[in-house]
Amino acid sequence: MTVWIGLTGGIGSGKSQAAAEFVRLGVPHIDADAVSRRLTADGGAALPEIRRCFGAALFDDSGRLDRAALRDTVFRRPEARRQLEGIMFPLILADIRRQQQAHPHAAYGIIDIPLLVEQPLFRQLVQRVLVIDVAEDTQIRRVQARSGLSESEIRRIIAAQAPRRRRLNHADDVLGNEGSAADLSEKITRLHRYYQARYAAQAV
Incomplete structure (x- = not known):
């Protein structure tokens, strides 16, 4: 193991x-920051829930997340930070666990x-x-x-x-x-x- x-x-x-x-x-090597970026990139698994919780205003016309606007939102509102963590952390944990399974030996x-x-x-x-x-x-x-x-x-x-x-x-x-x-x-x-x-x- x-x-x-x-x-x-x-x-x-x-x-x-x-x-x-x-x-x-x-x-x-597994990079948690890289996992987070992938989850919020175009088509990322976190985007639907981020859109639902924070609104379409954080997305451009092509559906791309405005990361700077999201950072500003969670910086100004501690409850928004906790909400984002509630979305992201379970997804990051699940992704890292999947990657761990690729290196069993x-x-x-x-x-x-x-x-x-x-x-x-x-x-x-x-x-x-x-x-x-x-x-x-x-x-x-x-x-x-x-x-x-x-x-x-x-x-x-x-x-x-x-x-x-x-x-x-x-x-x-x-x-x-x-x-x-x-x-x-x-x-x-x-x-x-x-x-x-x-x-x-x-x-x-």
Whole structure:
């Protein structure tokens, strides 16, 4: 049986880079954000219920969802955010479970879940939690470099995520990512060997 490891971390932590390193090593990888985007893309399974709950005004003439308008709606109205989560989370869980079934004999797999700590519902998908961890100053510097957002905007995003201490309290493994891409690659390779050695006997 495949052991699934939840990969998470705050914005700018390098979580996506870490996921790419696991993929490079041939580890099965499921991306919860990619699942969410697919569910709300043209023809996505979430669209009929989103239209029913939020109205046709969030869709253009071709039936395409206005993601920016939806984000603005749920940002301004907490009850709308909860309503959207009620639509999306069961669909995301079901999709990830289907993907898990495609890898029954791997020693382990990675599920990239940004909201793993914020939304305990997703913990049922994994048996272990890996947190990619950096200092807040590092988060700010990296996000500024790649996005051009102001420091105040980035701090608001960080404040909306689970606090660093809370993420660390939920972690089975913590991988510090203050160094270079090469440093991260080396750490992931070592962790991969550990996971393989620990879980290979369980894969049947």
